[in-house]
Amino acid sequence: xxxxxxxxxxxxxxxxxxxxxxxxxxxxxxxxxxxxxxxxxxxxxxxxxxxxxxxxxxxxxxxxxxxxxxxxxxxxxxxxxxxxxxxxxxxxxxxxxxxxxxxxxxxxxxxxxxxxxxxxxxxxxxxxxxxxxxxxxxxxxxxxxxxxxxxxxxxxxxxxxxxxxxxxxxxxxxxxxxxxxxxxxxxxxxxxxxxxxxxxxxxxxxxxxxxxxxxxxxxxxxxxxxxxxxxxxxxxxxxxxxxxxxxxxxxxxxxxxxxxxxxxxxxxxxxxxxxxxxxxxxxxxxxxxxxxxxxxxxxxxxxxxxxxxxxxxxxxxxxxxxxxxxxxxxxxxxxxxxxxxxxxxxxxxxxxxxxxxxxxxxxxxxxxxxxxxxxxxxxxxxxxxxxxxxxxxxxxxxxxxxxxxxxxxxxxxxxxxxxxxxxxxxxxxxxxxxxxxxxxxxxxxxxxxxxxxxxxxxxxxxxxxxxxxxxxxxxxxxxxxxxxxxxxxxxxxxxxxxxxxxxxxxxxxxxxxxxxxxxxxxxxxxxxxxxxxxxxxxxxxxxxxxxxxxxxxxxxx
Numbered sequence: 329x330x331x332x333x334x335x336x337x338x339x340x341x342x343x344x345x346x347x348x349x350x351x352x353x354x355x356x357x358x359x360x361x362x363x364x365x366x367x368x369x370x371x372x373x374x375x376x377x378x379x380x381x382x383x384x385x386x387x388x389x390x391x392x393x394x395x396x397x398x399x400x401x402x403x404x405x406x407x408x409x410x411x412x413x414x415x416x417x418x419x420x421x422x423x424x425x426x427x428x429x430x431x432x433x434x435x436x437x438x439x440x441x442x443x444x445x446x447x448x449x450x451x452x453x454x455x456x457x458x459x460x461x462x463x464x465x466x467x468x469x470x471x472x473x474x475x476x477x478x479x480x481x482x483x484x485x486x487x488x489x490x491x492x493x494x495x496x497x498x499x500x501x502x503x504x505x506x507x508x509x510x511x512x513x514x515x516x517x518x519x520x521x522x523x524x525x526x527x528x529x530x531x532x533x534x535x536x537x538x539x540x541x542x543x544x545x546x547x548x549x550x551x552x553x554x555x556x557x558x559x560x561x562x563x564x565x566x567x568x569x570x571x572x573x574x575x576x577x578x579x580x581x582x583x584x585x586x587x588x589x590x591x592x593x594x595x596x597x598x599x600x601x602x603x604x605x606x607x608x609x610x611x612x613x614x615x616x617x618x619x620x621x622x623x624x625x626x627x628x629x630x631x632x633x634x635x636x637x638x639x640x641x642x643x644x645x646x647x648x649x650x651x652x653x654x655x656x657x658x659x660x661x662x663x664x665x666x667x668x669x670x671x672x673x674x675x676x677x678x679x680x681x682x683x684x685x686x687x688x689x690x691x692x693x694x695x696x697x698x699x700x701x702x703x704x705x706x707x708x709x710x711x712x713x714x715x716x717x718x719x720x721x722x723x724x725x726x727x728x729x730x731x732x733x734x735x736x737x738x739x740x741x742x743x744x745x746x747x748x749x750x751x752x753x754x755x756x757x758x759x760x761x762x763x764x765x766x767x768x769x770x771x772x773x774x775x776x777x778x779x780x781x782x783x784x785x786x787x788x789x790x791x792x793x794x795x796x797x798x799x800x801x802x803x804x805x806x807x808x809x810x811x812x813x814x815x816x817x818x819x820x821x822x823x824x825x826x827x828x829x830x831x832x833x834x835x836x837x838x839x840x841x842x843x844x845x846x847x848x849x850x851x852x853x854x855x856x857x858x859x860x861x862x863x864x865x866x867x868x869x870x871x872x873x874x875x876x877x878x879x880x881x882x883x884x885x
Contacts, residue, residue, distance in 0.1 A: 335839040351772040353782035358772045361710030374429040408463040416442040416777040427868040435490035441701040478693040508558040514539040547585030553655040570656035573606045610718035623684025626671045637680045638731035642669030645707030645743030647700040650685045686712030704790040708742035733863045737761035737846045752800035756761045757863040759804045761846045764792040764814045765822040793825035802862040804834040849874035
């Protein structure tokens with residue numbers, strides 16, 4: 329693909345063009361990665377081969393900051409990884425011999441829809457599953473984390489034949505991440521959610537499973553979201569836990585889950601003094617009228633239940649993660665200067681904010697997750713958002729159903745535009761940032777995983793441009809002109825369709841900005857202004873300046 333820097337930073341008059349590799353679903357061949365073994369001392373490299381063929385990987389990051397896709401055995405004689413085919417229909421466990429430089433297929437797993445593990449780096453990786461492959465060379469076994477009907481389980485397989493031995497963690501619950509393996513005691517420590525009754529099913533707790541006896545022990549003592557990091561030799565672990573309403577506490581625990589030392593409790597007094605509003609968790613029913621879905625509401629600091637408030641829905645809509653924060657944090661995977669999807673600041677401007685995870689999102693089992701396949705236009709339960717808001721309005725008279733807005737970035741930018749096109753009488757105002765408005769114009773590994781192989785017919789319904797004539801509300805499209813993740817053409821293509829349909833809309837192309845355009849104070853202010861003007865019904869301050877705190881200011885505060 330090509331980008332044009334129309335306003336070069338060097339202020340030279342000639343625009344600067346650039347090209348970069350980028351695979352689309354319609355491409356016959358897509359980008360792949362190759363694995364090399366490097367001998368640092370000899371300064372030699374060797375390409376790893378599999379049955380005489382190049383070992384190909386989808387072009388996702390091989391090494392994230394917390395859990396490498398390619399892992400080594402303790403003696404460093406072998407490495408292992410999970411490889412997917414182009415359409416994520418087949419997952420293969422690959423074992424690499426360091427000395428020989430070759431690789432072998434140890435086991436494989438097929439899917440009717442898609443295989444799911446997320447192993448690329450992210451700001452809040454706890455909202456993904458782990459790549460989930462553990463190789464035990466002494467017993468010649470593989471422990472493989474695999475999504476299944478009612479959760480995600482650890483399967484034990486023969487590393488030589490690939491034969492299935494047993495399901496170590498039969499559900500219904502979701503194993504999220506292998507934390508530590510003790511080969512001497514045959515203990516696996518892992519985080520999981522959905523096993524405990526009467527708590528949020530997304531909360532992660534730490535468990536210990538003994539492979540010989542099958543005994544499973546819950547180690548986390550307190551309710552909440554537990555983030556765990558083990559000592560390299562497994563002598564102890566650090567546990568930081570909280571909920572969306574309670575301050576994070578960090579402690580050192582022994583392998584029995586007993587607290588050895590309290591390290592810290594976060595002091596919330598300063599942000600509370602600034603008007604921070606603790607979100608309120610809620611539970612509603614999905615579109616099927618029976619499946620519970622979970623979210624949060626954020627109210628103004630001077631909330632008055634006798635008033636009517638417009639509501640803003642912060643959406644992501646991608647099938648690889650949930651959006652609702654579960655720990656005490658300002659973001660759920662998407663960092664930025666505007667806490668919790670910008671809803672904290674919008675609440676102080678007179679709105680109620682909402683984040684909710686509908687059906688087709690992960691971490692509730694494959695039956696629910698598979699609901700996204702071939703239905704990208706549903707944005708992982710956009711209809712569930714509508715149902716949840718209607719239920720909340722029945723419960724809370726202060727929600728004004730005539731003033732519902734929505735915003736999001738990237739997949740949330742796509743979902744925002746989709747909401748105004750699909751539910752034009754419900755969503756009245758939307759701010760769409762850097763949206764991938766047509767998956768045929770986005771990364772091959774995205775559309776092909778969630779929709780399938782490309783055809784004009786199968787990709788027609790998900791393209792926002794094909795429904796531009798349904799727009800009724802106020803829509804602001806924002807995109808950075810140097811976005812090399814979602815190409816600016818995605819937004820311009822939708823704008824072209826809206827013009828063809830003779831629809832009024834607003835658009836901002838931000839010069840010299842990539843995919844993080846939403847973090848710029850100017851863009852934050854424009855988003856505030858748009859909702860205040862069109863949803864709150866008031867005129868915002870003219871050219872209000874958001875002043876970023878400098879280091880010396882932070883020291884004084």
